[in-house]
Amino acid sequence: MKTTIATLLTASTILASPAFADILDLEKEDLTLGFIKLTDMAPLAVAYELGYFEDEGLFVTLEAQANWKVLLDGVISGELDGAHMLAGQPLAATIGYGTEAPIITPFSMDLNGNGITVSNDIWAQMKPNVPLMEDGRPQHPISAAALAPVVEDYKDRGEPFNMGMVFPVSTHNYEIRYWLAAGGLEPGYYSPQDISGQIGADVLLSVTPPPQMPATMEAGTIFGYAVGEPWNQQAVFKGIGVPVITDYDMWKNNPEKVFGITKEFAEENPNTTLALTKALIRAAIWLDENDNANREEAVQMLSRPEYVGADAEVIANSMTGFFEFEKGDVRPAPDFNVFFRYNATYPFYSDAIWYLTQMRRWGQIDETKPDQWYFDVAADVYRPDIYLQAARMLVDDGMANEADFPWDSDGFKVATPAADIIDGIPYDGRTPNAYIDSLPIGLKSGQTVTNGRVDG
Amino acid sequence: MTAIDPQTLDTEARRTRRFARINKADAWFKVLGLAWLTPILKAAAGDNPRAQAGEIWRLLGVPLLAISLFLVAWGTLAPKVQTSLGAVPGPVQVWEQVGSLHADYLREKGRETAFYERQEKRNADLIASRREDRVRERVYTGKPTYYDQIWTSILTVFFGFLIASIVAIPLGIAAGLSATANAALNPLIQIFKPVSPLAWLPIVTMIVSAVYTTNDGMFSKSFLVSAITVTLCSLWPTLINTALGVSSIDKDLVSVSRVLKMNTYTKITKLVLPSALPLIFTGLRLSLGVGWMVLIAAEMLAQNPGLGKFVWDEFQNGSSQSLARIMVAVFTIGLIGFLLDRVMYALQSMFTFSNNR
Numbered sequence: 001m002k003t004t005i006a007t008l009l010t011a012s013t014i015l016a017s018p019a020f021a022d023i024l025d026l027e028k029e030d031l032t033l034g035f036i037k038l039t040d041m042a043p044l045a046v047a048y049e050l051g052y053f054e055d056e057g058l059f060v061t062l063e064a065q066a067n068w069k070v071l072l073d074g075v076i077s078g079e080l081d082g083a084h085m086l087a088g089q090p091l092a093a094t095i096g097y098g099t100e101a102p103i104i105t106p107f108s109m110d111l112n113g114n115g116i117t118v119s120n121d122i123w124a125q126m127k128p129n130v131p132l133m134e135d136g137r138p139q140h141p142i143s144a145a146a147l148a149p150v151v152e153d154y155k156d157r158g159e160p161f162n163m164g165m166v167f168p169v170s171t172h173n174y175e176i177r178y179w180l181a182a183g184g185l186e187p188g189y190y191s192p193q194d195i196s197g198q199i200g201a202d203v204l205l206s207v208t209p210p211p212q213m214p215a216t217m218e219a220g221t222i223f224g225y226a227v228g229e230p231w232n233q234q235a236v237f238k239g240i241g242v243p244v245i246t247d248y249d250m251w252k253n254n255p256e257k258v259f260g261i262t263k264e265f266a267e268e269n270p271n272t273t274l275a276l277t278k279a280l281i282r283a284a285i286w287l288d289e290n291d292n293a294n295r296e297e298a299v300q301m302l303s304r305p306e307y308v309g310a311d312a313e314v315i316a317n318s319m320t321g322f323f324e325f326e327k328g329d330v331r332p333a334p335d336f337n338v339f340f341r342y343n344a345t346y347p348f349y350s351d352a353i354w355y356l357t358q359m360r361r362w363g364q365i366d367e368t369k370p371d372q373w374y375f376d377v378a379a380d381v382y383r384p385d386i387y388l389q390a391a392r393m394l395v396d397d398g399m400a401n402e403a404d405f406p407w408d409s410d411g412f413k414v415a416t417p418a419a420d421i422i423d424g425i426p427y428d429g430r431t432p433n434a435y436i437d438s439l440p441i442g443l444k445s446g447q448t449v450t451n452g453r454v455d456g
Numbered sequence: 457m458t459a460i461d462p463q464t465l466d467t468e469a470r471r472t473r474r475f476a477r478i479n480k481a482d483a484w485f486k487v488l489g490l491a492w493l494t495p496i497l498k499a500a501a502g503d504n505p506r507a508q509a510g511e512i513w514r515l516l517g518v519p520l521l522a523i524s525l526f527l528v529a530w531g532t533l534a535p536k537v538q539t540s541l542g543a544v545p546g547p548v549q550v551w552e553q554v555g556s557l558h559a560d561y562l563r564e565k566g567r568e569t570a571f572y573e574r575q576e577k578r579n580a581d582l583i584a585s586r587r588e589d590r591v592r593e594r595v596y597t598g599k600p601t602y603y604d605q606i607w608t609s610i611l612t613v614f615f616g617f618l619i620a621s622i623v624a625i626p627l628g629i630a631a632g633l634s635a636t637a638n639a640a641l642n643p644l645i646q647i648f649k650p651v652s653p654l655a656w657l658p659i660v661t662m663i664v665s666a667v668y669t670t671n672d673g674m675f676s677k678s679f680l681v682s683a684i685t686v687t688l689c690s691l692w693p694t695l696i697n698t699a700l701g702v703s704s705i706d707k708d709l710v711s712v713s714r715v716l717k718m719n720t721y722t723k724i725t726k727l728v729l730p731s732a733l734p735l736i737f738t739g740l741r742l743s744l745g746v747g748w749m750v751l752i753a754a755e756m757l758a759q760n761p762g763l764g765k766f767v768w769d770e771f772q773n774g775s776s777q778s779l780a781r782i783m784v785a786v787f788t789i790g791l792i793g794f795l796l797d798r799v800m801y802a803l804q805s806m807f808t809f810s811n812n813r
Binding site for chain 2: 064211
């Protein structure tokens with residue numbers, strides 16, 4: 001691969017006038033990319049609106065998708081060339097959980113950006129259990145322990161306690177499970193026979209597409225949900241719910257969405273893949289540039305009906321560094337949406353491994369796997385090699401700073417210290433099995449779920 | 457006996473001619489849903505205004521009054537319903553969104569022009585730097601405007617409807633002419649007719665994706681999926697009505713055809729088709745109506761381009777304008793449905809000479 005790049009670079013310098021030095025020899029120039037109406041699709045919208053795709057010679061159509069399943073199927077069938085994806089989707093598709101198809105990611109889209117919201121009614125029941133600050137406002141982060149007595153009441157009355165997340169392998173599923181488990185609640189297990197994920201659950205989690213979350217909660221089908229922005233802030237604006245925690249408060253700078261393409265596409269179109277990655281890196285840089293100076297402009301873009309389409313003021317809340325919990329309780333959240341700083345776009349193996357550990361924790365991976373398996377899957381799916389090639393080209397063209405990229409990373413982030421995570425359990429991607437065993441609720445090494453029971 | 461003033465005669469003749477013309481036009485006004493024009497023209501032409509006033513009131517006044525009552529009721533009741541997207545919009549807000557959709561369209565056109573200017577410049581630069589092989593002519597990839605969505609839906613419905621008619625009319629004729637064919641077709645019709653369009657959609661989607669594998673064919677997959685779903689649902693009214701029309705031909709005519717020893721082809725073209733035409737057209741009109749309703753539902757569910765997708769996208773946007781924009785789409789869908797029906801009615805009036813108009 002390195003040689004191809006070298007030849008390409010020399011070829012283009014010989015041939016071209018300076019303006020075209022950076023256009024690669026593209027295998028495919030017309031691309032259709034899918035996205036879900038969420039603020040973290042911003043790099044796609046920015047790359048399109050600011051002409052970064054065109055600069056690379058790419059002619060992109062962005063298409064909103066109805067839900068994560070439709071989006072994944074679109075990428076696998078080739079109707080979409082690539083898409084804004086849940087980090088769990090390429091991993092699950094590659095190991096064959098749900099749909100099987102090798103998908104890779106050369107680009108992580110962002111850090112943080114999600115929240116958990118409960119309905120007004122549940123919040124009223126939870127609030128007495130939440131410690132207050134001196135000024136009378138609730139003290140954050142709020143633990144699911146405050147929710148536990150409410151769930152207990154429901155169980156005593158024999159009523160199910162339903163909450164929503166967006167997809168079985170979504171960040172949101174793992175986040176709400178993490179939060180519930182950290183507060184002592186059982187979110188339920190998956191097994192090969194029962195893919196509802198509700199085996200032994202105190203809180204019954206089910207799938208609802210992101211934009212329908214507020215409406216579904218308002219209708220009373222679910223009492224709360226985990227979702228990306230703007231659908232938590234929307235609940236506050238419409239007065240139908242209260243976000244209780246952001247994912248930043250659960251785990252500082254946790255990895256979020258990725259940009260996914262099929263392995264086949266990347267192999268058949270290596271230069272197109274590079275060009276796409278370049279455009280997306282530039283968009284991410286723009287989003288975080290000069291201390292988020294461009295965020296207001298990004299909000300205006302996202303509020304157009306063809307992108308997220310929600311009201312600009314709702315989107316602005318989280319995008320510009322604030323988060324509103326109860327109505328009027330606006331708190332600063334400068335890192336709520338991170339698109340580039342802290343190496344947000346670099347596809348770290350340790351991020352992939354965290355998702356895999358959660359799949360194992362809840363039984364989506366039904367048996368214990370050796371540590372090496374986790375490393376291998378991560379290296380199959382996350383492709384820092386492509387990322388760094390693209391970054392190198394941008395640096396050479398003067399469109400990015402050398403210092404902004406982790407050139408020598410081995411793909412593992414510094415282990416998350418206990419203080420950065422809500423239940424105080426540190427995470428180190430180098431020891432996945434040890435990490436799984438250190439989590440109090442969830443499957444441990446050697447355990448399996450059969451006939452609706454945890455064995456072993 | 458007084459001599460008739462030639463002047464009067466002339467005026468009288470002109471007057472009669474004018475009325476004849478108005479009466480002739482009336483047939484077309486009826487087709488176009490403009491029947492209220494006739495009494496106005498008659499009154500203008502000097503007919504007894506008192507008699508025409510009654511007609512005008514009935515054909516124009518009452519509908520207008522009903523519409524205004526509807527608007528007033530809507531305007532007063534809507535703000536009282538609070539939803540998670542704000543109050544239900546009244547007529548004023550909906551009308552504002554019509555303007556805003558048009559503004560969106562103009563903005564998108566501007567972006568399109570800018571895109572082509574950039575492309576031209578890029579290509580000119582490429583040629584200047586002697587790299588002609590890199591010159592590309594691209595079609596603009598922006599989002600479809602509201603008008604584009606309307607156009608897509610109309611094309612899709614006509615395509616699906618056309619296939620349905622091509623299949624249904626011959627089958628209907630066969631079923632009407634031959635008791636055996638009828639016996640064969642009848643159970644299938646009975647079973648498939650009541651199937652909801654949305655049940656067909658997953659099947660059609662799977663089959664189209666499996667069979668139509670090329671990604672750059674003449675039609676896009678989504679277009680085919682929508683169109684075929686429309687076909688499957690709009691097949692039945694045409695089929696049933698054609699069969700009915702063909703089987704109820706005057707028995708004397710059939711006897712005549714026997715006497716004349718007509719072959720099947722002549723019999724069908726000279727005899728069966730002309731007499732079954734009114735019912736075939738009734739079937740086609742019903743089919744197109746069904747097809748239009750089905751199409752919107754299919755587009756919503758499958759996210760295929762068109763007005764249905766527009767509605768679903770807006771619902772997902774959840775902005776404070778979303779509900780009003782959805783209502784614009786609802787009225788557009790209704791109006792287009794009405795126009796489609798009128799088009800079919802006009803065709804029917806042109807092709808058939810029966811009193812079934």
